[in-house]
Amino acid sequence: MVGKVLVVDDEDTLRLTIKTRLASSGFETEDAVDGDEALEKLKQSRFDVVLLDINMPRMDGITALGIITELYPATDVIMLTGFADFSTAIECLKKGAKDYLVKPIDTTELVTRMRSLQRARTSEAALEEANRTSAAFLFDEVLNRAIRIHDSVEMVVKGSLGKLTKDQTAVLKAARDLSATITTEIKKSVDPKFLKAESMALARKPTGIEKIVEQAVARVAAHAKARGVTFDHKVDGKIPKTEVDASRLEEAIVLLVTGLVELSSKGGTIRVSVAQGKKDKGTESVELTLEASKVGDNVGKIASQMGVSLDATGSGFAKLDNAQVLLQTGKRVLEAHKSEVRTESTKGGLMIQCRIPLKQ
DSSP states (O other), X not given: OOOEEEEEOSOHHHHHHHHHHHHHTTOEEEEESSHHHHHHHHHHSOOSEEEEESSXXXXXXXXXXXXXXXXXXXXXXXXXXXXXXXXXXHHHHHTTOOEEEESSOOHHHHHHHHHHHHHHHHHHHHHHHHHHHHHHIIIIIIIHHHHHHHHHHHHHHTTTTOOOOHHHHHHHXXXXXXXXXHHHHHHHHOOGGGOOGGGOOOXXXXXXXXXXXXHHHHHHHHHHHHTTOEEEEEEESOOOXXXXXXXXXXXXXXXXXXXXXXXXXXXXXXXXXXXXXXXXXXBOEEEEEEEESOOOXXXXXXXXXXXXXXXXXXXXXXXXXXXXXXXXXXXXXXXXXXXXXXXXXXXXXXXXXXXXXXXX
């Protein structure tokens, strides 16, 4: 919503006229005499809109526009131009300006344009929130479950849990193929730019992490056993209670362990350890480490991919395999807890280290 406006023009009378008219229409306004002063004010405070003159001393409006659109993408810019600069104003639109007004400024027209921009910003904000909510729901609540259903059914189809009849195999294969289709379509439909970890809502309360880890490991034990993967679970000393969302954190650990199980070869071991971390800049933490001993030849690629922020994966998101999606989902929850997550390849294996702050 348009609320705070920065008026940038070297003409004192015009700045005062615009500020007075906008203030009487309910807008909060500040002013600057040129691009340099405008950028200083943008550093100090957030503005919804900048009214920016094209011709000014020191830094002109075109130069300032380029800097504003790069550093402050959430701020809209409306160019103020003389009639002779009309073609330049059109070029400014191509460079990111939202609109332009020709001098002498009709203040009634200015308020009308500002109201129109206000409605557009409100609609864009609502659409972005809807996209963010939808993407988070599909990624956090649906996609990883579809993947786990697919992998579990696939394991049964392969006979890992006993011999099946012909009819049972046919039914389960159909279910496996359906879950695979659902997984593929969700990956195509989710835009990762809406999956910023900081936007995740958490219900934190002091909780014993060792109990969370124990419960998570128990949930994956049967799946791991069927794939010939063993666990080594260790708690190093007494761990203080930590402010976390217990249910989300447990699910995150389940996803990380499941992802490692899916990546592991038969005979591999997954080690899960919890220890109290050392103080870093006065911050106490819990160290959670997950290490798979037999991952395969592409371990370096997986470790590198895990180092990329989920919202920055772009078109590569749809190409993530199921195990990588599970690892990324778990990582997203840990990052929402302000955790440092580091992934590195070991000799034939993969290690994920998480540093979870005791207090948020």
